[in-house]
Amino acid sequence: MRRRSFFRTIQVKLVIIYLLLILVAMQLIGVYFISTVKNSLITSFTTNLKEQADILSKFAAPSLSPNMETDGDSPDNTTEDLNLVVRNLFSISGAEVQVLDANGRLVATSLQVHQSRIGQKNKSLAVSRALQNIPDNEEEFIDEDNTRKKSIALPVTHNEKIVGAVYVVASMTELYETVNRVNQIFFSGTLIALGLTGVLGILLAHTITVPIQGLTRQAEAVADGRFDLKAPVLGEDEIGRLSMAFNVMTIRLKEALSANEEENEKLVSVLSNMSDGVIAADEHGVIMIWNRRALELLDAERLQGKELYDVLSLPAEKLEQLEQGRVQTTLFTKELQEQDAGEVSESLLKVTFTPIHRRDRGITGTIVVLQDVTEQEKLEQSRRQFVANVSHELRTPLTTIKSYAEALNDGALEERELSERFVGVISNETERMIRLVTDLLHLSRFDSNGAPLRRRSAPIHDMLDEVADRFSFQLRQKSIKASVRVEPGLKTAWVDRDQIDQVLDNLLSNAIKYTLDGGTIKLTASKSTDGTELEISVKDTGIGIPKKDLARIFDRFYRVDKARSRNMGGTGLGLSIAREIVKAHGGTISLQSELNEGTTVTFTLPLLQEGGESA
Template identity: 55%
Template sequence: MKGIRFFQSIQMKLIIIYVLLILIAMQLIGVYFYRTAETYFKNEFLASRNSQVTLLAGFVGPYLAGDQDSKDPEGKRSYTDLNEFVSNLFSISNAEIQIIDANGQIVSTTVPSHLKQKNTQPEVIRALWGIKDNQRIFTDEDGVRKVVIAKPVGSGVRVLGAVYIIASMEDVYKTISTINRILISGTLIALGLTAILGVMLSSTITNPIKEITKQATAVAEGRFDEQVRVQGKDEIGQLGHTFNFMMNRLKEAPSLNEEEKEKLASVLTNMNDGVIATDDIGRVIVLNRRAKQILQVEEEATLGKEISEILRIPMDTIKEFIRGEVNTTLLDIELPDDEEQLSVRITFTPIHRRGEGLNGIIAVLQDVTDQEKLEQARREFVANVSHELRTPLTTIKSYLEALDDGAIEEPQLASRFISVTRSETERMIRLVTDLLHLSRLDSKQSLIHKKMTQVSDMLDEVADRFSFQLRQRKIRIHIQVDPDVTSLLIDRDKIDQVLDNLVSNAIKYTGDEGAIQLSARRSNKNDLEITVQDNGIGIPKKDLARIFERFYRVDKARSRNMGGTGLGLSIAREIVKAHGGTIHLDSELGQGTKVMFTLPMQSGEGEAL
């Protein structure tokens, strides 16, 4: 595998490129040089042989002319001289030379066995016809390349004979082969040197690249400590500098990314709203702590599920919220082991990725239970105030109309109508007074003027104020103050208002010959604990949670007939809270009611409610 990777490496590719370039260049040069040398030596060889043939044709012309003009025996002697000349020329030129007369008969030759024979070669026949350029290159039976040259002898139109030469070209081709071998050897040496230089030069390129690749692998594995060695100022050196800079930035990126993740996780964890994030197909991938609390689910059992299953809302409906103008809905969630339910406002927001469309959904869950309760209380408050004012006003109007219609002329009837009208007016005054009092308490406009007060005296005075009603109903009242409870820094008038309200309610809802107990003691937290307890009709358990709400009545008809406005307990709670205390009510239907409130043993003066 390592060998395969080496042959696939850039270094090997560069070496191959260098070698191929040199090989192609040497091949082109070698072919050109070989062809040029071959042409040159062949032309030189043919030119040399043609010159010899031309010289020999001029030399043998007188001999052939003398042979044709006379039959003198001297002519034969001249052929002897000619044979010597031809033999000497053969020893120089290494070729077979033939002197042929006009009849085609060989009169002189370097090969004695061919003498007196007739030469019928086409080149000879063409030469005897007077054609000058007669040459041919061929390969004989032994594979030897030879050239044949034949030239006519004579001047003008008279042809005296011909000179015929057959020369071997093997020496020329041997020389060319030697040159070719030299070229091949040079090419191989050049290729070897090129390969060595290619390895050395490519290493200067590939080694930095290998080091950068090694560092890139280390970065991918999370190791950012090492740096790339920069060995030059060329493009690879600049690449090394850039890579080191990038690695330093990447080294900072994980910490920054982790910091951002921690910030985001902290924000999501401590948000008052629940957050649910999904992927592109609606599966839950993020669920913060508040969302788990609202939905009453565990994260392990929720991740990977569809958001429609978690929220119990069809996926088509969720998509409509995402695409539509209205992206919020109100969801009621039943709480386990509790009669109440949560009201949750869910806002859906799509997550878009550039070029890819919808990539997920963000659902923000807001617990609006308190807001809904507040809104419901506001509506009920407005309705109750309207009802409480309308009833006496209607009564007053009806009685005034009766008086206007003539009842005023009857003294006894008019007196009763006026008494009822006065009673309803006082009821309205009490209602408006209580509302103004609550308004001042809510707006912090009422000041607490504290002074030291004897607790036992305060409770005795409360009993004295209701003594007439107690005797009339034959209700017994018992006051118990622990010895360690003496004085307390409070706003006496406002605490008297609280006690008056609680004792008044106890008298109203306790039957004749009943009993009421007033007690004061120190609590475990070293606060003053005052208790008003009766054995009256009690309060149903379902009404206990709302007993301190404004205008809330357990028995509305009876409470209204007794002159109550439904604001007494609300005012008592606000006064106790303004003193820094708490108020609590326990009751059981048919057994009686116990109201207990605490007051701090120490407090400052002049505090605003």
């Protein structure tokens, strides 16, 4: 352990940094210098070979020319003279110089051992390229003896004709030996530099680490709570200023701890007077701190030692997500016992979880904030219901307008009488939608009787005929026969025509949607047995409603078949809205149904004369 700690000290790290810097610098310089020397030597070596080959090519050009006048000398004498010149004048240390004719056959060579090859053809690629007058025929290779060599082939020209070639092959052993000697010199120099740097680095690092060690001991004392000690200041350098800053920090830390205790007292006071409930729990979910408002919201006397799981009545999986921060807020309902009336009421609480993080331990606790959002949720629910009502009630006239517009687009526009009728219906439905938007604002006040009705005398027969006419297109689409029957003697009713039209539209729309193709729908108006009420019923031969659903059929948002109702555009509000309108008129509404046989919806309205008196 001590050995491992030693290698982690600043002194060792500084020495290693110095050594690495020197090593990197020496390596970069060495690579650059050796590469430059090597390239210079190779360039000089290659230039020397080229110069020798170029001189020899000029000298041998007359001897290789086929039109040369030998003045009685035979070709053999010429070849012998050329061999003599090559061996004596153009001998390069460790190199072989060859003179070849235009066919690539060896004419002269500088090596005595290769004299037997005279007359043989040199098949090397460099020679072939030179005989084709291709310049820069250089090649570096390693021969069978593992010796690195370089070859150069130059063309021999006479009177602008290629009469032969000069081929030089030289060993590069001495050149690379020189490069290796330079490498060894740099390696030795690097080792000496590293050794000196290591000694100097140890001395320099010691002057830095000794004051830091003293400062560390003082910091440990402060961590133990001894604020009266001071770190020694040994100079005015960076470490000396660090020691002075540490002493100042010690004084301020002592003052901060005192201020923290005062802030804790203030925090307790704030928590006690907050309008929201606050609970603090540890990493295991055990409650440690809470305020008075939290006790009121949770209807509890004390929370000490209890777990969030029990207090908030949340599923374990949900609580874990909240504590880990994957989910921040949730809602739950809490039953409260009314002390005065002894009744049980429910309040909706919004719970916000904020995990407490520590750098070294992760999540070490949770802060829970409780807010009573009961009234807020009631307002939001009312808003959602109002928006749903508007959407539902505008859907039917929009469907009618769309149907007649499509009929006009499909060809009814060409028939003037029919098109005028369709345009009239569209105009009426548009005006009705405008009225509906205004009336629906009053519908929200029905529960509190704050929406007055606009009663006027309405012909009962016309009222039923018009609703059947508005849905004639849908009826024809499904081949449904609709009939209207009004009991003799019934002429008019004193009602809010728009509201009753809305009820009839809703009931007929439902009847059409849930009646199979080829069925029948009957609209009937009659007096009640005592003669004081008008009874209007809509009877269909549709799919019917199960008995278990009849008791809740008028509840808001209740649907018998949710998937089917949504596919047909229903919202589950139609019958509840119809019930509110009928109740506002002082009537009642009821529904009888048999599964797969049909449904009959009947609503009653008081028969009033103008002024509100019974007929």
